[in-house]
Amino acid sequence: MLDVEELKGKFLNLEFDTKEFKLDADKVVMVAKMSGETLPQFTDPNHPDFQAPPAFIASLAAGRNLPIEFPKLGGIPMDGGKAVTCIHPVKVGEPLTGRTHLHDIYDKTGRSGRMVFLVSRMEIFDASGTHLATSDSRMVIREKPAK
C-alpha cells in the first residue's frame, strides 16, 4: 500500500522533467475545430491573437509521468482529469518549455477500496521565461485489494 504522507515528503514540488515544445498550427486548429470552437483566435492561424485552446495545452505531455525514483504503483492507473490555468496566450510556432513536478498526492477510500490521486503539474514558459500556462494531470490509481 502506498504511504501518501511518505510520498508527499519525498516527491512533492521537485521538478522531474523538462521538455521543449513548438506547437503546430494545423494540429491546434484541428483540436479547436473538432471541439466545436468558433472563435477565430483558436481556429484561424492568420488571426493576430492565434493561440492554443486549453484542451490543446492539456494535451502537452511531459517526457515521463512520474519521477524516476517513484515506487511502483501496484494498481490500475486511470486518467482522472485535467485542469488548465491560462495566464498569457500560448502562441503557436514559438519555442516553449514545460517544467513538470508532482503538485499533490492524496487518497480517498470508498466502497470499492482506496484510490490514490497523483497530480502532476506542468508549468509552461516561453523563451523569455514568462510563465504562460499551467496544466495539471490527475492520475488515479485504484489499489488492488490485499490478498
Next chain:
Amino acid sequence: MSVKTIADVEFGAELEPFQPDTSLAATAPFAEAVGWGRGGRFNDHERAKKEGLPGALVPGIMAMGFLTSMIHRWSPVAKVEHIDTVFRAPLLADQPCTINAVVTDIETEEGLVQLDLTVKNSADETRVFGTANVRLPVA
C-alpha cells in the same frame, strides 16, 4: 443572448446547452492531432473493444474542449482563465452527449464568473464534470 460584459450575467443562469459532435469523424482527427492516434481507442469501435473498452471513446481532453467552446459561444469575449475537468466515466464516441453549465458565482467588480460544468450522455449520466473561472469585461 450573447454575453458582452459582467453586467449581462445572472447568478444561477444556465448557458445554452450544447450538443457537440462526438462522431468518430471528430474524435479520430482530434486524437491524431494530440498524438493519440495510434491504436483504436479513439477511432475504431472494434479495435477499442479488443482493448476491453465498451467502444471507441471521446478523449477526455476533447470534453474539456467542448466545455470551453460552449463558454465561448455564450460569450465570445470571455477569457477562460482556469478550467478543471474530472473524468468520472468514459464518454463513448458516436453517442450523443449534452454539455451544460450554470453560473455559480459572480465577482462583479473583478469581472469574474464561476461556472459549474457537466457533460452527460443520452442516459442523463454525468461522464465529465468540472468548473471554470471566466473573466469578462467589466463595462
